[in-house]
Amino acid sequence: MLSWEMRSYRVAREQTGRPVFFDRGVPDTLGYLRLSGLPVPQHVSSAAERFRYHQRVFVAPPWPEIFAPDEERKQTPDEAERTYHALAGVYTELGYELVPLPLAPVEERLRFVLAEAGLA
Template sequence: MDGTLQNDSDRFFVLTGGPGSGKTTLIEALKQAGFPTAPEAGRGIIRDQVAIGGPALAWRDRALFAELMLSWELRSWHAAHAESGPVFFDRGVPDTIGYLRLCGLPVPDHAVSAARKFRYARRVFIAPPWPEIFTQDKERKQTLDEARRTHDSVAGVYAELGYELVPLPLVPVEERVRFIIGEAGLRA
């Protein structure tokens, strides 16, 4: 079964990095350029959990929050198969492992198994910390230091899993879009 899981991995492009580094803005710009996208799990889970008074919040139950992130990312990976061309993901399955490590929580075997089986394109785009655009809001409560540590944690996980990290330049979003399209070997 592993062989069938990886058929589409070459067209599944991940954008990762710490919070507040411009990933979501970039994903939205790629969507506007006509590419299918998969939204970030964290913000969606936070919105839903706050709306229902649920416990799966990073500031209440980090392990449960991570489990929901993993489930969200797996669902996004499967949903991307309905698209015929490239798909851009705002984070991927390995980000869950990075989050757990950042929090000092144990990484369950099933999370490692998921990261090994549900693959993406070998080249992963990583947004470095960008203090000039970093902001906090009601869903992003992390500090800039936590954002830097998140970046380092997810970078380590992707590297361990054999991905090539492609740092995004600290340039306006339109230039970042052109950079990604070029580095991914695509056309707008």
């Protein structure tokens, strides 16, 4: 997972002049290790410090109203809640500002993200 996120980061950096939004990032690896109760190797912590994203990070809090397991989302609501808090904690520790997405239809969330990113 870490090497994939580092690769995605590097590829995006090569695309100059265009904003890029990530669904996952290097710090997620650290969060998933902690969530699983596994030790965090030094190279993972170092990568999370080195591969920096924009200061403001959009996060989608777990929303029971729209939660539905499917082929992509296999977590239970409880697992999703724990995952959210683990990942949000890591991003906060790394100095990112978390911007929660509104509980709204997709188009409204898109408008929100574009406006918050200064792209609307």
